[in-house]
Amino acid sequence: MKQDKKVFLDLEGVLAPEMWPYLGRKFGLDALMATTREEPDYRHLMTQRVEALNAHDISMTAIQDAIAALPLFDGAVDFVKSLAREMSVILVTDSFRPMNEPYIRELRPDGVFCHSFLLDDRDRIVGFDFWNDLRGKHEAVSAWGPPAAMTLAAGDAFNDLTLLRAVDRGILFRPSRATQAAATDLLWVSTYEELLGLFMAEYDATAIVRAIPSQKHTCLTSEIRQA
Numbered sequence: 001m002k003q004d005k006k007v008f009l010d011l012e013g014v015l016a017p018e019m020w021p022y023l024g025r026k027f028g029l030d031a032l033m034a035t036t037r038e039e040p041d042y043r044h045l046m047t048q049r050v051e052a053l054n055a056h057d058i059s060m061t062a063i064q065d066a067i068a069a070l071p072l073f074d075g076a077v078d079f080v081k082s083l084a085r086e087m088s089v090i091l092v093t094d095s096f097r098p099m100n101e102p103y104i105r106e107l108r109p110d111g112v113f114c115h116s117f118l119l120d121d122r123d124r125i126v127g128f129d130f131w132n133d134l135r136g137k138h139e140a141v142s143a144w145g146p147p148a149a150m151t152l153a154a155g156d157a158f159n160d161l162t163l164l165r166a167v168d169r170g171i172l173f174r175p176s177r178a179t180q181a182a183a184t185d186l187l188w189v190s191t192y193e194e195l196l197g198l199f200m201a202e203y204d205a206t207a208i209v210r211a212i213p214s215q216k217h218t219c220l221t222s223e224i225r226q227a
Helices: 019-027 042-055 060-068 076-084 101-107 139-143 158-166 177-182 192-200 205-211
Strands: 005-009 088-097 111-119 125-129 150-155 169-173 187-189
Touching: 005 139, 019 060, 042 125, 060 101, 076 088, 076 101, 076 192, 088 101, 139 158, 150 158, 158 169, 158 177, 169 192, 187 192
Parallel strands: 005 088, 005 150, 088 111, 150 169, 169 187
Antiparallel strands: 111 125
């Protein structure tokens, strides 16, 4: 039954492009281009981003309009629809509502764990509401309903690793080499077809073991396709 299986998916990097660099290019603001690679303190990074937006009087409506022009990855909607026929689909993302709402409306997941912006009466960002106080995405697994017979997850970055290791089957999707190096215990794939094939396979760990090439990388794709 659908409620016996849950899949937790990251948004940016798995289903959609990274939003902040796109906004930086769209609005011509270098301050929005920085990521946790340059500023590892996420609260401080978000404060810097919001200060830049407000300094240029950019409203949430303008942000949402810009994001609406940034499409999901090709095949993302069909991928989520295929999963949703067999299991509950929950997004677990460090993106913010209402900024990410164009994507949520299109993907129509069963649930969403994400942060929220606090807005003033001028539609400007004045604060944050972090759903998990930034303790880690893994908290979504126990927070979403009763335990499931099978839990799955896909993510692409360092902030997804606690989630991927908290489920029965966690898989990296198009990770950077740095993320691969930090998670040699996890499989990684580069297409939705491969990811769907793993999620829809018989729930037998040996099926995964047989799929791993006899190489030093725990990857289901060729060396040529490494990101």
